[in-house]
Amino acid sequence: MKTISTPNAPAAVGPYAQGNIVNGLLFASGQIALVPETGELAGDTIEAQSRQVMKNVGALLEAAGTDFDHVVKTTCFLDDINDFAAFNVIYAESFGETLPARSCVAVDKLPKGALVEVEVIAEVVE
Numbered sequence: 001m002k003t004i005s006t007p008n009a010p011a012a013v014g015p016y017a018q019g020n021i022v023n024g025l026l027f028a029s030g031q032i033a034l035v036p037e038t039g040e041l042a043g044d045t046i047e048a049q050s051r052q053v054m055k056n057v058g059a060l061l062e063a064a065g066t067d068f069d070h071v072v073k074t075t076c077f078l079d080d081i082n083d084f085a086a087f088n089v090i091y092a093e094s095f096g097e098t099l100p101a102r103s104c105v106a107v108d109k110l111p112k113g114a115l116v117e118v119e120v121i122a123e124v125v126e
Contacts, residue, residue: 001021004017004019004020004028004063005018005063006061007036009059010032010034011039013034013111015036016029017029020085021064025072025121025122025124026061026121026123028060028061028120030075031054033049033056033114034052034056034112034114041114042120046083046086046115049115049116050115050116057094057118057120058094061122064124065124066122066125069078070123070124070125071122072100072101072103072121073100073121074102076104076116076119077106077116077117078106078107078116079106079107079110080092081106087116091118100120
């Protein structure tokens with residue numbers, strides 16, 4: 001197992017790694033809309049937070065030597081399921097024609113009062 005760590009995504013706020021590579025797959029921890037440089041949430045709208053979340057996911061993918069085209073599965077958590085359509089618009093901007101499998105659920109609360117969290121599993125092509 002190889003642990004991924006990058007200053008371009010928020011540092012872990014608990015006892016976990018930003019991501020681990022096992023057998024050619026990156027298992028990335030869920031990302032909320034924390035700005036890595038400040039540790040603060042990026043805005044208070046689903047659009048602003050979704051953009052930051054996908055930027056954070058992209059930083060983890062890059063640190064692992066992969067990209068959005070190699071994401072095979074995402075799990076998305078929304079604080080409010082009514083944000084589903086707005087979230088989808090921002091989420092779709094990160095992917096080309098190769099779309100991952102996905103689950104998206106509403107949850108009671110997310111860390112630090114975030115509106116959205118996304119975790120990914122991606123192929124690491126070496």
